[in-house]
Amino acid sequence: MEDKTDNRIENENITFEVYDSSISDEFECELDDLISANFSIPHSYLETIDYFKKYTVKKLLLICDYYSLTKLYHMNKKTKDQIINIIILFEQDPDNQDIVNKRRNMWYFIGELSKDKFMKNYVLW
Secondary structure: OOEEEEEEEEOOEEEEEEEEOOEOOOOOOOHHHHHHHOOOOOHHHHHHHHHHHHOOHHHHHHHHHHOOOHHHHOHHHOOHHHHHHHHHHHHHOHHHHHHHHHHHHHHHHHHHHHHOOOHHHHOOO
16 A cells, blocks of 8 residues: 655645545645644644745734844844744744743734724724
8 A cells, every 4th residue: 555645835725635546535635724633744834834824024023023033133134934934933942932822812812802893993903
């Protein structure tokens, strides 16, 4: 029984195809499905794709400001890929887990407030 796995990136989606010579079925998954399926794809790779797909440079710079990385790394001279790599390196450091968790919670709360019909008028984001 021979399995052949093919990973490829198409625009903003990840397509994951599994071929089994004994079964002619194939299936495709998106990024969120791959994360929940716990495939052996490095977590930092998935985070990179997630940041690249969901965040503009302006939003990435807000994250850098929150972590006080903007002046340290002269972010205004960096490309989107470089900014994402700096953020991921910062977030992977175990010493930074408290501020990373706090930032993720705050971004979640801002998103929830922005979805509310009444509260979105008070969120300046």
